[in-house]
Amino acid sequence: MTQKTENKPINGNDLIALGYPENEILGIALKINKKRTGFTKAEMLEKYVQVMASPQDFVEDKIFKTLAEGFINGIHIIKEDEFIQLNENPNDFKLYGAEKIEDGALEQMKVAMKLPVTVAGALMPDAHQGYGLPIGGVLATKNAIIPYGVGVDIGCRMALSIYDLPASHYFEHHDILKDIMLKNTKFGAGHGFHGQYKAEHHVLDDTKFETNAFIKNLKDKAWSQLGTSGGGNHFVEFGLIDFKTDDKKLNIQKGTYLALLTHSGSRGFGATIAGHYTKIAKDVCKLPYKAQNLAYLDMNSEAGQEYWLAMNLAGEYASACHEIIHQKMAQSLGAEVLAKVENHHNFAWKEMYNNEEVIVHRKGSTPAAKDVMGIIPGSMTAPGFLVRGKGEENAINSASHGAGRQMSRTQAIKSLSQNKINDYLNDFGITLIGGGKDEAPMAYKDIHEVMAAQQDLVDVVATFTPKMVRMADDGSRED
Incomplete structure (x- = not known):
């Protein structure tokens, strides 16, 4: 056995193959595996077999005590009525760009399709593994809402302002634009404004903040982070947007303009909502282990209605954050906004599908x-695209939200050289403020391949080329 195989992490499928049931005992076993020291994978698997066969022999063992006690207490015994049963013969889902989608994302989507409330699904070409529903996953359900199907960063969105300024303005005023960006944006998980620097917006007057004590108590956090951008893959960037032809609907003539593109969501406010209602969903919706993160709330339940209101408030809050940033930037530039387009992802909508509301x-x-207008970004060095939807029902009226990761954050940090990243950015003339190795352009899929895989889903209206990018530089993961 090679050293690489010996050190490979043990996953749920490995334990299931040993006879471990798909319930709480599996979760306990996997937590123990994260702490293993000195054992190869084969040795650990043998230990798991021994604990399952003779748990009483391990009640004093520092590593396996919790697992042994679980077996002794009968946690591993699955009662017929313990879990909501999954549909073992689910409908197929439409897959776009299959050759570039990792197995983990495919498996997550297959599990999501087995939920008893699932009506239809689709997987976009930028898909990769997430929590519960894969990132890039689209799922239509009947009268049920899945907090982790929406995601942690509720209402995360793209916003684009197109200015009445030519492309030359960027090159002639580079340093001024950099100063404007630094003065009018703020990044980092947990970071916000305080005292006189807090932004104001009518979203803070929304009556949904009075939904319950939990939401009401989050209002101060929401206010402090209003108009900020968070961490992870969130950004604010100046770039050049090119219209090859006149666009009558946007009332923009053929040409290349200076534009501002932003990507961020509902900050700590949305993340706290997601965590709170996911826990509630898991308490009331007992699913088998592999589907636990897809726990759902009945839309007719009190918790379901609370989450729906909170989710919509988080979406409106995320939009307000973008609005404040774009207003500040336009004012500092002294420019007229010819058109503004925004769309959000990490959200749920009531829509009609096959003549029923889902x-x-x-x-x-x-x-x-x-x-419907949308924005699909590439990476720091790759173009983004302003698009119009085609309304493809097989995709449940959806498209990708970006290029998608081809390299995990950990893999990017370990394998990429900062000097090579810097050289790469210089080759493309990119000014980067902040950002980490985990957000390097090489960590993302080829946006052109992603767009080619969804030609049936959207029409390209204009191409956006990033030039100056600001991101968090403190290792934040709020994305």
Whole structure:
């Protein structure tokens, strides 16, 4: 056995193959595996077999005591009525760009399709593994809402302002634009404004903040982070947007303009909502281990209605954050905004599908109903695209929300050289403020391949080329 195989992590399928049931005992076993020291994979698997066969022999063992006690207490015994049963013969889901989608995302989507409330699903070409529903997953359900089907960063969105300024303005005023960006944006998980620097917006007057004590107590956090951008893959960037032809609907003539593109969501406010209602969902919706993160709330229940209101408030809050940033930037530039386009992902909508109302979850997926505008970014060095949806029902009126990761954050940090990243950015003339190795352009899929895989879903209206990018530089993961 090679050293690489010996050190490979043990996963749920390995334990299931040993006879471990798909319930709480599996979770306990996997937690123990994260702490293993000195054992190879084969040795650990043998230990798991021994604990399952003779748990009483391990009640004093520092590593396996909790697992042994679980077996002794009968946690491993599955009662017929313990879990909601999954549908073992689910409908197929439409898959776009299959050759570039990792197995983990496919498996997550297959599990999501087995939920008894699932009506239809689709997987976008930028898909990769997430929590519960894969990022890039679209799921239509009947009268049920899945908090992790929406995601942690509720209402995360793209916003684009197109200015009445030519492309030359960027090159002639580079340093001024950098100063404007630094003065009018703020990044980092947990970071916000205080005292006189807090932004104001009518979203803070929304009556949904009075839904319950839990939501009400989050209002101060929401206010402090209003108009900020968070961490992870969130950004604010100046770039050049090119219209090859006149666009009558946007009233923009053929040409290349200076533009501002932003990507961020509902900050700590949305993340706290997601965690709170996911826990409630898991308490009331007992699913088998492999589906636990897809726990759902009945839309007719009190908790379901609370989450729906909270989710919509988080979406409106995320939009307000973008609005404040774009207003500040336009004012500092002294420019007229010719057009503004925004769309959100990590959200759920009530829509009609096959003549019935469903809840459509788009986790890292762009709404793309007929003539609906959207923005699909690439990476720091790759173009983004302003698009119009075609309304493809097989995709549940959706498209990708970006290029999608081809390299995990950990893999990017370990394998990429900062000097090579810097050289790469210089080759493309990119000014980067902040950002970490985990957000390097090489960590993302080829946006052109992603767009080619969804030609049936959207029409390209204009191409956006990033030039100056600001991101968090403190290792934040709020994305």
